[in-house]
Each structure stands twice: as structure tokens, then as C-alpha cells.
Amino acid sequence: MKKIIFAGLLVLLLAATSAAGQLTLRPQVIDNGAAALLVWKGPTPLSGEARFADQRFPFAPRADGAVALLAADLDLPAGSYPIEVTLDLPGAAGQTHSLVLEVRHLERAVQRLSLPPSQVTPHEPEVLERIQRERQRFNEIFAQTSLPVLWQEFLRPVDDPTGSPFGVRRILNDQPRAPHSGVDFRSPRGTPVRAAAHGRVVMAGDFFFTGNTVVLDHGGGLYSLYAHLDNIACAEGELLDAGATLGRVGSTGRSTGPHLHWGVRLQNQRIDPLVLVNLLPAESS
Missing domain, CATH: 2.70.70.10 (Glucose Permease (Domain IIA))
Known part of the structure; x- marks a missing residue:
């Protein structure tokens, strides 16, 4: 039972699904000084943004949805960071989704x-x-x-x-x-x-x-x-x-x-x- 509950929580962290479409994050773990991509598959939003590590990142429309780049600065401390997404879809403004991005510390030469x-x-x-x-x-x-x-x-x-x-x-x-x-x-x-x-x-x-x-x-x-x-x-x-x-x-x-x-x-x-x-x-x- 614990394994089933954990697997369900993991899916929530890596992807957010609604009746309108699905939001995925790739990759789910990055180093400081790297980037991740949010991919929305569904109706193309009129506008949208992702809030991550005290920064706002806009979505770019695509034919099958939208994408947004997230950045973890070179000096961003390691940790688990929430991502709060807001999408204004046709006829459904203010759609919200929550994900988590894990940032690792990479020791540099x-x-x-x-x-x-x-x-x-x-x-x-x-x-x-x-x-x-x-x-x-x-x-x-x-x-x-x-x-x-x-x-x-x-x-x-x-x-x-x-x-x-x-x-x-x-x-x-x-x-x-x-x-x-x-x-x-x-x-x-x-x-x-x-x-x-x-x-x-x-x-x-x-x-x-x-x-x-x-x-x-x-x-x-x-x-x-x-x-x-x-x-x-x-x-x-x-x-x-x-x-x-x-x-x-x-x-x-x-x-x-x-x-x-x-x-x-x-x-x-x-x-x-x-x-x-x-x-x-x-x-x-």
C-alpha cells in the first residue's frame, strides 16, 4: 500500500493533468546552472507563466499547446523547488498547476x-x-x-x-x-x-x-x-x-x-x- 501511495505522489510531482490537457516537466532533476522545459499539451493558452525560485518564466505558444523554459542560476542552492503554473486557456482563464523541480549542487572545477x-x-x-x-x-x-x-x-x-x-x-x-x-x-x-x-x-x-x-x-x-x-x-x-x-x-x-x-x-x-x-x-x- 505504501508503494502505491508513493507512486501516486511521484506522478503528481512530475506531471499535472486536467480535463483540458497535460503539463509535464523535463527533466525533473537538474544541476545548478541548468534549465528545464515545461510542456503543455492541450489548447494553446492565450497567456501563461511559471513561477520558480522567485522568478517568472513565460509560456510560448505552440500548435499543440505551449512550452516554457525554467532556469536554475549557477548560485542557486540545492533543494526541492515548487513550480506554480498559471495558464489562461480559451474559455478557462486562471488554470493552475503545481509541480516540483529538484536542483542538485554540481561542484565545478x-x-x-x-x-x-x-x-x-x-x-x-x-x-x-x-x-x-x-x-x-x-x-x-x-x-x-x-x-x-x-x-x-x-x-x-x-x-x-x-x-x-x-x-x-x-x-x-x-x-x-x-x-x-x-x-x-x-x-x-x-x-x-x-x-x-x-x-x-x-x-x-x-x-x-x-x-x-x-x-x-x-x-x-x-x-x-x-x-x-x-x-x-x-x-x-x-x-x-x-x-x-x-x-x-x-x-x-x-x-x-x-x-x-x-x-x-x-x-x-x-x-x-x-x-x-x-x-x-x-x-x-
Whole structure:
């Protein structure tokens, strides 16, 4: 009897079913710095959102229902987190569902790097002012949820092997720094860099730390960042298709050599972009 009761509770945690349709979560257990996908099979909602870890994540309509991405920030503590979903269905506003997402703590590796001191600890007032101004601009962009959801698939920007992984704890010139908020690819200089998904260019320029950088807004609070580019082949305001060339690999900004740094923010939560590649494969579009 206890086994039957436990199995019934487990089903409630992993899927929520109503007369109108079914809501499922995949996967049900993720690491900090990862993402999960909510899938609603049923009438396409007029609107909807999921509340998870003090953040709100919008649903994107699909022909057979809707989907929503959830993000567990790199620093989110391990634990069981409730997900509260509200869907406004045609003729049935305010449909609610409750699920649970388990977040595990993944211990990250430590990486030691050596760079010119001027790139690690600049002291010039004009450089410090520039860094602060650029940091504020990044923060303002990542905090916005302006566009409707544009993404469907999520692609690797280059085909080359990865170098530094997401979340690695970096020590630059023996000084601890913030963890690596993206993935590095060991790509030769000049390699074309592709847009990971359909999106609008909201930032394209040269920055102190990230060099020539492009940021795409994929809607619903999802952004992708491409840094250290040799050149930029798009302009702010331009709408790019998934797979479109936005620049070429370089070594601009604070860099030890040619490579692509690729980062993702979802509702300003830092997540591993390769997780989205696996979660949103091209054939699902």
C-alpha cells in the first residue's frame, strides 16, 4: 500500500493533468546552472507563466499547446523547488498547476589563468569608468523581458570542440574571480559564428573585457552572448534567423588567444548554453 501511495505522489510531482490537457516537466532533476522545459499539451493558452525560485518564466505558444523554459542560476542552492503554473486557456482563464523541480549542487572545477596585469586589475580611472558603464549596460539588457518568445531550436554557434566549461571557478594571476558564465570553444580565428536561435541584435560593439561582442534577444527573457569576436557582421536592431552568421571568432578584449565565449541568460539567471542545445534540438522546431 505504501508503494502505491508513493507512486501516486511521484506522478503528481512530475506531471499535472486536467480535463483540458497535460503539463509535464523535463527533466525533473537538474544541476545548478541548468534549465528545464515545461510542456503543455492541450489548447494553446492565450497567456501563461511559471513561477520558480522567485522568478517568472513565460509560456510560448505552440500548435499543440505551449512550452516554457525554467532556469536554475549557477548560485542557486540545492533543494526541492515548487513550480506554480498559471495558464489562461480559451474559455478557462486562471488554470493552475503545481509541480516540483529538484536542483542538485554540481561542484565545478578550478582553472588558473595568467594574463597581463592591466587586463586583470586595471587602475586607470577612465578604464574603471568604462568597465562600470559597460557592466551597467549588460545588466540593464539582461534584466528586460521585452520581446515575445522567438526561439524554437537552440544551436551550437560553431562546430569546434569546447575549451573552458561553464561554471568553472577561475583564478586569474592568483586572484579568485567570478565563475565562468559561459562556454569557450577552441575555434580558429576567422571561424564564422552562428546565431543560436532566432533573435534580435540588442548589443553589438567593443567592450573592455569581452572585446567585440554581440548579444541576441530571443524573447521571453532569453539572451545569448558571443564574445571576443574578430569582427561583427550584424547591427543593433537587426533580426537574425537561427544559424545566421553574426561575426567571426577572434581574440579581442580580455583573451588568452582566439576562441569564442558563448553565454546565455534566462531571466538574468546564468545557465549553461549547452544544456539548451540538448533541451531544444533543431528537429523539435
